Amino acid sequence: MYSKSVTLRCPAKLNLFLNINKRYDNGYHELQTLFQMIDVEDEITFKFNSSKTLNFKSNLPELSNSDNLIIKSIQLIERTFNLEPIGLDIYLKKNIPIGGGLGGGSSNAATTLLFLDTFLNLRLSQDQLIDLGRNLGADVPFFILGENAIGEGIGEKLTPVKLPNPFYIVIKPNQSVSTAQIFNHTKLKRDTPKKISLS
Template identity: 45%
Template sequence: MLPAPAKLNLFLHVTGRRADGYHTLQTLFQFLDYGDWLGFRCRDDGQIRLHTPIAGVAHDDNLIVRAARLLQQQSGTALGADLWLDKRLPMGGGIGGGSSDAATTLLGLDHLWGCELGLERLAALGLQLGADVPVFVRGRAAFAEGVGEQLTPVTLDEPWYLVAVPAVSISTAEIFSAPELTRHTPVIKVCGLPEGGGHNDCQPVVEARYPEVRNVLNLLNKFVQSRMTGTGACVFGSFPNASDADKVSRQLPVTLKYFIAHGCNLSPLHQRLERCKAEAGV
């Protein structure tokens, strides 16, 4: 089993819109030691089979299956795979569940099939699947630009996070197509990163359209400075230790889902793969 960790956008600035409709961004990614898990088994017949489907998502449309088939095509392998997903991250939560699953599939099958394409080629394949996939493939906390694919690795503090999960799934396409979205936040340089500062340009749009998110932000802000990640719906606050995060979590309504996780500058997926290589003497 390999982890497919969550990510947080510690800030998200929308700096413009390209002629093709895609938005230019500046954001700060950090991983969490919490996420989905994926299991892999090699097949000799070239078939790709995901044995744990997601409700409402057709087998062939699932990013995991698409990632596996894309790697097959690009590597030229005749091998296939059986795949299993232990889904823990909410869909439409802004914490990268689908993108992370795709990245773990690319890295896991690259290892299982012996493709050895390397991170550069795998990240390029990942970009065909989604703008957030490359950061999960590369596995380092990063300052991201462009549509999110231009990555500069950074070293950040690694606090503990309380991540609240409002009972709503939010479409990224809906938020980025909203006419009221701010699209002209001034560009900053990586040397001027506002760690702990910055803002999320998508948050006002989501708060206005989704009272579930607005209410959770208002609630969590009573205890800790809180922010939405990505295009929502998850909301997070940072703490110096797990105990402080736990104390706040016990004051939340029992109906509000949440999890507590440690921030990671090196993805748990890459930590696991490095241990596997060390154990194999590679």
């Protein structure tokens, strides 16, 4: 097992547009969006341990618990491949604002899946990783893809696109809004006509 620590970057994203076409019975939404990756990044440091335990810490104390997408990603891999408990010491340096719609948790999850695929020698295809990522969140497949893309379905149907490299200014107020709150809001318009066709 790899004994040294590995530090990986987790980029944020912007949705340059977001059209919500309808709501499914399971609570997810059919949508069309344009994902733009940006260079605001979290950092995750992984180190395997022999104790077969998951030890998670963060520079933000409120994140230092097991209810996060990094831990859930590891548990998903353990369940899917019937693995013994994976021992990891994990440190998350959180730079992406929480509750800003920038995909920080989803990016953390995707990075964790990609890390485990490499260092456990699972040899999963990108499509297999995307299918796993869908279980963790609608934005996770985009971060597994790792390039700008048009997203359809619930965000998992991805078409890579080349975009110019403009300069974005991201302003984060001293307030966070839950993505779930927004998508469950009664005034959210859910019948926007589809405006792009990739067929």
